[in-house]
Amino acid sequence: MTDMDVDVVVVGAGVLGVSSAYYLKKNNPAKSVLLVERYGDAGQGNTGRGNAMFRDTFTSADNQILAGSSIDFYLHVQNRLGVDVGVDLIGYLWLMGEKQFRAAGKHLNKMSRNGVRHRVMGASELRRKLPELATSQRSEESRLMQLEDCAWGVLGSKCGRLAPEKLVRFYLDGFTRAGGSVRFNSSVEGLMVGARRSLGIDGEPFAWQDASITGVKLAGGGRIRAETTVVAAGAWNNSVLDPAGVDGHVKAKKRQLFAVRARSDSRLQNFMLSEGFNGSGVAPFIILPHAGIFVKPVKESGEFWIGCDDDLNRPFLSYPATDLEEYRAEEDFYDKSLYPVLTSYLPLFRGKRPDRMWAGLYGYNTLDNMPYVFAEEGLIVVGGDSGSGVMKGDSLGRIVESVYRQGERSEAELFGGRVYLSSKLGFASRDVEREEWVL
Amino acid sequence: MTDMDVDVVVVGAGVLGVSSAYYLKKNNPAKSVLLVERYGDAGQGNTGRGNAMFRDTFTSADNQILAGSSIDFYLHVQNRLGVDVGVDLIGYLWLMGEKQFRAAGKHLNKMSRNGVRHRVMGASELRRKLPELATSQRSEESRLMQLEDCAWGVLGSKCGRLAPEKLVRFYLDGFTRAGGSVRFNSSVEGLMVGARRSLGIDGEPFAWQDASITGVKLAGGGRIRAETTVVAAGAWNNSVLDPAGVDGHVKAKKRQLFAVRARSDSRLQNFMLSEGFNGSGVAPFIILPHAGIFVKPVKESGEFWIGCDDDLNRPFLSYPATDLEEYRAEEDFYDKSLYPVLTSYLPLFRGKRPDRMWAGLYGYNTLDNMPYVFAEEGLIVVGGDSGSGVMKGDSLGRIVESVYRQGERSEAELFGGRVYLSSKLGFASRDVEREEWVL
Numbered sequence: 001m002t003d004m005d006v007d008v009v010v011v012g013a014g015v016l017g018v019s020s021a022y023y024l025k026k027n028n029p030a031k032s033v034l035l036v037e038r039y040g041d042a043g044q045g046n047t048g049r050g051n052a053m054f055r056d057t058f059t060s061a062d063n064q065i066l067a068g069s070s071i072d073f074y075l076h077v078q079n080r081l082g083v084d085v086g087v088d089l090i091g092y093l094w095l096m097g098e099k100q101f102r103a104a105g106k107h108l109n110k111m112s113r114n115g116v117r118h119r120v121m122g123a124s125e126l127r128r129k130l131p132e133l134a135t136s137q138r139s140e141e142s143r144l145m146q147l148e149d150c151a152w153g154v155l156g157s158k159c160g161r162l163a164p165e166k167l168v169r170f171y172l173d174g175f176t177r178a179g180g181s182v183r184f185n186s187s188v189e190g191l192m193v194g195a196r197r198s199l200g201i202d203g204e205p206f207a208w209q210d211a212s213i214t215g216v217k218l219a220g221g222g223r224i225r226a227e228t229t230v231v232a233a234g235a236w237n238n239s240v241l242d243p244a245g246v247d248g249h250v251k252a253k254k255r256q257l258f259a260v261r262a263r264s265d266s267r268l269q270n271f272m273l274s275e276g277f278n279g280s281g282v283a284p285f286i287i288l289p290h291a292g293i294f295v296k297p298v299k300e301s302g303e304f305w306i307g308c309d310d311d312l313n314r315p316f317l318s319y320p321a322t323d324l325e326e327y328r329a330e331e332d333f334y335d336k337s338l339y340p341v342l343t344s345y346l347p348l349f350r351g352k353r354p355d356r357m358w359a360g361l362y363g364y365n366t367l368d369n370m371p372y373v374f375a376e377e378g379l380i381v382v383g384g385d386s387g388s389g390v391m392k393g394d395s396l397g398r399i400v401e402s403v404y405r406q407g408e409r410s411e412a413e414l415f416g417g418r419v420y421l422s423s424k425l426g427f428a429s430r431d432v433e434r435e436e437w438v439l
Numbered sequence: 440m441t442d443m444d445v446d447v448v449v450v451g452a453g454v455l456g457v458s459s460a461y462y463l464k465k466n467n468p469a470k471s472v473l474l475v476e477r478y479g480d481a482g483q484g485n486t487g488r489g490n491a492m493f494r495d496t497f498t499s500a501d502n503q504i505l506a507g508s509s510i511d512f513y514l515h516v517q518n519r520l521g522v523d524v525g526v527d528l529i530g531y532l533w534l535m536g537e538k539q540f541r542a543a544g545k546h547l548n549k550m551s552r553n554g555v556r557h558r559v560m561g562a563s564e565l566r567r568k569l570p571e572l573a574t575s576q577r578s579e580e581s582r583l584m585q586l587e588d589c590a591w592g593v594l595g596s597k598c599g600r601l602a603p604e605k606l607v608r609f610y611l612d613g614f615t616r617a618g619g620s621v622r623f624n625s626s627v628e629g630l631m632v633g634a635r636r637s638l639g640i641d642g643e644p645f646a647w648q649d650a651s652i653t654g655v656k657l658a659g660g661g662r663i664r665a666e667t668t669v670v671a672a673g674a675w676n677n678s679v680l681d682p683a684g685v686d687g688h689v690k691a692k693k694r695q696l697f698a699v700r701a702r703s704d705s706r707l708q709n710f711m712l713s714e715g716f717n718g719s720g721v722a723p724f725i726i727l728p729h730a731g732i733f734v735k736p737v738k739e740s741g742e743f744w745i746g747c748d749d750d751l752n753r754p755f756l757s758y759p760a761t762d763l764e765e766y767r768a769e770e771d772f773y774d775k776s777l778y779p780v781l782t783s784y785l786p787l788f789r790g791k792r793p794d795r796m797w798a799g800l801y802g803y804n805t806l807d808n809m810p811y812v813f814a815e816e817g818l819i820v821v822g823g824d825s826g827s828g829v830m831k832g833d834s835l836g837r838i839v840e841s842v843y844r845q846g847e848r849s850e851a852e853l854f855g856g857r858v859y860l861s862s863k864l865g866f867a868s869r870d871v872e873r874e875e876w877v878l
Contacts, residue, residue: 144638145647193752199583207776208584208730211751242755247690247805251681291647312650312815313632316681318757337646366686367806367866376751427806 086163525602
C-alpha cells in the first residue's frame with residue numbers, strides 16, 4: 001500500500017478501539033481519524049471471544065463508575081436510541097460460602113453507599129429459586145476439593161449480557177457516519193518513532209533527541225503517519241508497543257469457554273428458565289463459590305457457557321505467538337478443572353460434555369486489575385482491562401478522547417454527566433482503587 | 440541429571456542471586472540452599488556487563504536507604520574484612536544546565552536532609568578543575584541538539600566504582616563456606632507448579648486447587664524440588680516466570696558500553712587524572728547535562744567507558760531471545776547518538792573511536808523505577824532493579840532472606856542496623872518513592 005497521513009490512527013477494532021475511534025471523530029470532526037484492524041471486521045479478536053457479560057458489582061469505586069456509566073450508556077443506546085446491542089439484564093448471582101460472604105461485607109456496604117444495586121439471598125431462598133443447586137457440600141469429594149457450603153447469594157441487578165458484535169457495530173457505524181475511515185485486514189507490526197524536533201537527518205531519533213511516536217508501520221511495508229497514535233490492541237498491545245520500547249503494562253494469557261447444550265435435557269432446560277432473578281425469565285449468570293467457576297445461560301442458542309478464572313500455572317504469552325495455540329481450548333481443562341466443581345454444586349450437569357469450546361486472550365494488568373489509559377509523546381494507550389473491555393468500553397473510549405483533546409490530566413465526561421479525572425488511569429500519577437473481585 | 444530435593448533453590452548467580460543465597464544460607468544454616476546458574480561461573484550475565492558503578496545520590500528515599508546501606512557494607516567488606524571488592528570512591532559528577540539544576544533543588548535538599556553527601560560546584564569551579572570541559576554551548580551544532588550550558592555540577596561522594604566479579608566472588612565464597620551448594624551450567628527453563636494440598640492426582644494443580652511453586656525445571660529435563668524457589672534472574676526473570684503465569688513486573692532492553700582508550704593520547708591521560716574530586720587522583724564518573732550520557736574513567740585499563748540512558752525507540756525484548764543480538768553493541772550508536780554530545784561537552788574526545796564495545800540487558804521496572812521483592816506461595820522474586828542490582832545487591836539479598844524467614848511483611852535488617860519494611864518492595868501493598876534520577 002502507499003503511505004498516508006492522518007491526524008489520528010487507532011490500532012485495533014475491538015471494543016476499546018471502536019469506542020475510542022467513535023468519540024475521537026465525533027468530538028473532533030475536523031480531524032481525520034483512521035481505524036486500522038488486522039482482521040476483516042470489527043470485534044473479531046478477543047472482544048468476540050469473551051463471555052460478553054457486564055456488571056457494576058466491582059469492589060473498586062473506579063470500576064463501579066467506569067462500568068456503571070458504560071452500562072447506562074448501553075441501556076440508553078438500546079432503549080432510547082432504539083439500536084439493539086443485545087443488552088439483557090439477567091443479573092450476576094455470586095454464590096458464596098459463609099467465610100467468603102463475611103469477607104465480602106465491606107465491599108457490599110461500599111456498593112450500597114455507591115448506588116450499586118444488589119440483593120442478598122440466604123440459602124433457603126437460593127434453594128427455593130434454584131432447586132438444582134446443591135447448597136450443602138458434605139461429600140468426600142467436596143471435602144477433598146475443599147468446597148464450602150453455598151450459604152449466600154449476592155444478586156447484582158444492573159448486570160447482564162450483551163452482544164459484542166452488535167455493540168462494536170454501533171460504534172463503528174457511528175464512526176464511519178461521522179466521517180471516520182477504516183482499514184481492515186491491515187496488521188500493525190510496530191510504531192514509527194521520530195524526533196520531536198526533526199532535523200531531517202537519516203536515522204533519527206538519536207539518543208540526544210526527544211523522541212515521539214509518529215505513526216504506525218504495517219506488515220507488508222506500508223506506513224501511516226499520524227500526529228497521534230492510539231493503541232487499543234488489547235491483549236496484543238505489547239506486540240505493538242515493545243518494539244518501540246514502550247511498556248504496555250499488560251500480560252496476556254489464554255482464557256477458555258465451554259458450551260454445554262441444554263436442548264435435549266429437560267432438567268437443564270428448566271434450569272435455564274429459572275424465575276425470580278430478573279425480568280427476562282432466565283437464570284442469572286452464576287458464579288460458584290469456588291475458583292471463580294461461572295455458568296452463563298444463553299437462551300437463544302440453548303447453551304450454558306462455562307469457564308473459570310484460572311491464574312497460576314496458566315502461562316503468560318510471549319510475542320509474537322501464533323493464533324492457533326492461543327485460541328485452542330483444552331477439553332481436558334473442562335474435564336479436570338471445571339467439571340468436578342460444576343457438578344458438585346450443580347449435579348444436573350453430571351455426564352454433560354461441551355458441544356463446542358473456544359479460547360481468547362485476557363490482557364491482564366496484574367498491578368491493580370484495573371484498566372489504564374496513558375499518554376506518551378504522540379501516543380495514547382488504552383488496555384489492561386483484564387477481560388472487562390466490553391463492560392467499560394464506553395467510558396474508556398470517552399477517556400481516550402478526553403486525553404487526546406486535553407492531555408493526560410483532563411476531566412473526561414462519562415455518560416450521564418459524571419466527570420472522571422483521566423490521570424487516575426495513567427501511570428505517572430496513577431490513582432485507582434485496586435479491584436478485588438476479579439473473574 | 441537426576442532429580443533432587445532442597446529447602447531453597449535460588450535461580451541466577453548474578454549479584455542479586457549470590458547475595459540472596461549468601462544471606463539465606465548464613466541465617467538459616469540448617470536449610471539446604473542450592474544456587475543454580477546457566478553460565479559456568481557467577482556474575483557472567485548482566486551483572487558483569489554493566490558499568491559497575493554505585494551511588495547513593497537517588498531522589499527516592501527508599502533508594503537512598505537500599506543503596507546507602509549496601510555501599511556501607513561493601514566499604515566494610517573491603518576496609519574492615521580486608522576482602523578487595525574493587526571499591527573506589529571516585530564520585531559521581533552530575534553536570535547540569537541552569538533549568539535542570541533548579542529542578543534538582545528539591546531532590547538535593549532531600550538528599551541533604553537524609554545524609555546523602557554531595558557538594559555543588561559552580562561553572563567556574565568546574566572550568567578550573569576540568570579545563571577540558573566546554574561549559575559554554577553556543578555553537579550552531581549545540582543549538583541544533585538543544586544542548587544547554589553546563590552551569591552546575593553536583594558531586595556525590597559516597598559514589599564510585601567496584602569490581603562486580605570480586606563482589607559476586609565474596610558472596611559466593613561465603614555461601615559455599617557456609618555449606619551452600621552451587622550448580623553451574625544449568626539453565627532453568629521454568630518453574631514447577633503443584634497443588635498446595637496435593638491429592639496425588641496426575642495433572643495437578645487443577646483450577647479448583649490452590650497452587651504453589653514447588654521447584655524448578657532444568658533445560659534437559661532435570662527437576663529440583665524446593666520448598667521455596669527464589670527467582671533472581673534479573674532481566675531474564677520473565678523467561679522463568681511467564682510459563683508459570685507469574686508476572687515478573689519487568690521489561691528488558693539492551694544497554695551498551697563503548698570503551699575509548701586514553702593511553703596514546705596525553706590530553707585524555709591528563710583528563711583521566713583530574714584532581715580535586717576524590718582521594719583517588721582520578722576523574723569522577725561524569726554525567727553530561729544531556730540524554731544521560733556518561734563517561735567513566737577506568738584507570739587501570741586506561742579507558743573511558745561511555746554510554747547513555749536510551750529509552751524510547753530501544754525495543755523491549757520478547758522471550759526467548761538469542762544472546763547474540765542482545766549482547767551486540769552497535770558502533771553506529773556511538774557515532775550518531777553519543778559522539779556529537781560527548782564531543783560538544785568534552786572536545787578532547789574528537790576523533791576518538793571505541794576500541795571495544797559490548798552490551799547487556801537492563802531489567803526495567805517502568806512503574807516506579809524501583810526494585811521489587813515479592814512473594815507468592817513457594818516463591819520469592821527479586822528484580823526490577825533497573826540496572827542498579829550491583830549497588831543495591833546487599834540490601835536486596837537481606838530483604839529476600841527476611842521475606843523467606845518471616846514473610847512479605849517482615850522487617851529486614853540492613854547493614855548498619857537500619858530496618859526496612861520488606862512489603863514496601865512487594866506489589867500487594869507496594870509503598871516506595873518513585874525514582875526520578877534514572878541512568
